[in-house]
Amino acid sequence: MSEFAPTVFPAGARVRVRLDWPEQRGPAxxxxxxxxxxxEGTVLRPLGRFANPEDLAFAREAAILPLYHVRFEQRALWPEATEGDEVVVEIFGPWLETA
Amino acid sequence: MPEEDAARPRAHHDLGGVAQYLCEPVDQSAHSLTDFDREVDALRQVLGQKGIMTVDELRRGIEAIPEAEYLRLGYYQRWLRSITAILLEKGVVGEAELAAALAVEQ
Amino acid sequence: MNLSGQENDRLLAALRGLLAAKNLVSTAEIAERIAATDRASPAQGAAMVARAWTDAAFRARLLADGARAAEEFGIMMRGAPPLGVLENVPGLHHLVVCTLCSCYPRAVLGYPPFWYKSVAYRARAVRDPRGVLAEWGTTLPEGTRIRVVDSTADYRWMVLPRRPDGTEGWDEAALAALVREGDMVGVTQPRLP
Structure with a gap:
């Protein structure tokens, strides 16, 4: 993941979080x-660039990655949620693709 | 294992929205920190400032604690468990010298 | 290793002894860190909130860059994560959680409270925020959306709550005294005593 050439997502971009479970493949x-x-969610805004925690956690040289604040409708995550409620999560660029 | 968990093989520390805890009330009572808690917290900060271990290494070490232990241990007990594992892994302290130091503290 | 409370104390003492003997971490450095960490408390965040309520220019600076605004209060932010400030406005209420661990804006609010670190809060805040708020007795005006902010990475998040009605003309100190820890996480809202 650290060699990934990041797409830049502007505020308002529709994105999908990759459906991947690296923790199933070994220490992560x-x-x-x-x-x-x-x-799927919407980029609220880019938050800057930060060292990849997936590398820092193993004392590896860490790629500097873009970080985004991404908004999800709670209903899209859990059916019982109240219409209009949202969850906002910080997500690193390599986890996102254009929706 | 509930069906939703089987379809989404989360790690055990990844707790957001996990169905089995949805009916558990939040314990709002105040818990004051002990000297042990403050010392472990400060130790982690100093190790971070000195570049000996990162906060992400601390988290990885916490996440590596098996689920039953993770849920049983106190918050800063998890931290100490992780700090010890990471310092041993990196060779900052050795198994033998730690065992010897523990024997002295007996 | 399966350690009891006493065994944890022993392990900590053994580790500290080894790290001191290796000249890596001294007793004085630990004591200094404890003192510095103990100095941070919700009173700092409350003072920032009260300033934001009474000084529009400060409010704008706080929302633009929370860390820089905190430094105006003499809070040491160098080396601390960036601070994002989430403004509650009519129709939108924020609630902060860290579902993965316990990320918390410690530089401005101090140690996280016990409940913030609990499994129940971490599991529920993100999925059942209205149920969590109800446990605190917090009711929002009808039609208010909740935006839960899961603190998963490099930012730390603090809520700028709404100023209670009936506080017109109050000075900063009186306003700051109304603001509690939970108001800046979003489980509660400031209210008149």
Whole structure:
């Protein structure tokens, strides 16, 4: 993932979080919560660039990655949610693709 | 394992929205920190400032604690468990010298 | 290793002894860190909130860059994560959680409270925010959307709550005294005593 050439997502971009479970393949440290994987959301705003925690957690040289604030309709995550409520999550660029 | 968990193989620390806890009330009571808690917290900060271990290494070490232990241990007990594992893994301290130091503290 | 409370104390003492003997971490450095960490408390965040309620220019600076605004209060933010400030407005209420661990804006609010670190809060806040707010006795005006902010990465998030009605003309100190820890996480809202 650290060699990924990042797409830049502007505020308002529709994105999908990759449906991937690296923790099933071996030791991993993942900051993308399970409940947004495979889900679609909207970029609220880019938050800047930060060292990849997936590398930092193993004391590896860390790629500097774009980080986004991504908004999800709660209804899209859980059917019982109240219409209009939202969840906003910080997600690193390589986890996102254009929806 | 509930069906939704089987379809989404989360790690056990990845707790957002997990069905089995949805009916559990939040314990709002105040818990004051002990000296142990403050010391572990400060130790982690100093290790971070000195570049000996990162906060992400701390988290990885916490996440590696098996689920039953993770749920049983106190918050800073998890931290200490992780700090110890990471320092041993990186060779900052050795197994033998730690065992010897523990024997002295007996 | 399966350690009891006493065994945890022993392990901590053993580790600290080894790290001191290796000149990596001294007793004085630990004591200094504890003192510095203990100095941070919700009173700092409350002072920032009260300033934001009474000074529109500060409010704008706080929303644009929380860390820089905190430094105006003498809070040491160098080395701390960026601070994002989430403004509650009519129709939109924010609630902060860290579902993966316990990320918290410690530099401005101090140690996270016990409940913030609990499994129940971490599991429920993101999925049942209205149920969580109800446990705190917090009711929102009808039609208010809730935006839960899951603190998953490099930012730390603090809520700028709404100023209660009936506080017109109050000075900053009186306003700050109304603001509690939970108001800046979003489980509660400031109210008159």
């Amino acid at each position: 440290h993942i900051r993308t919560p399970h409940y947004v994987r495979g889900r």
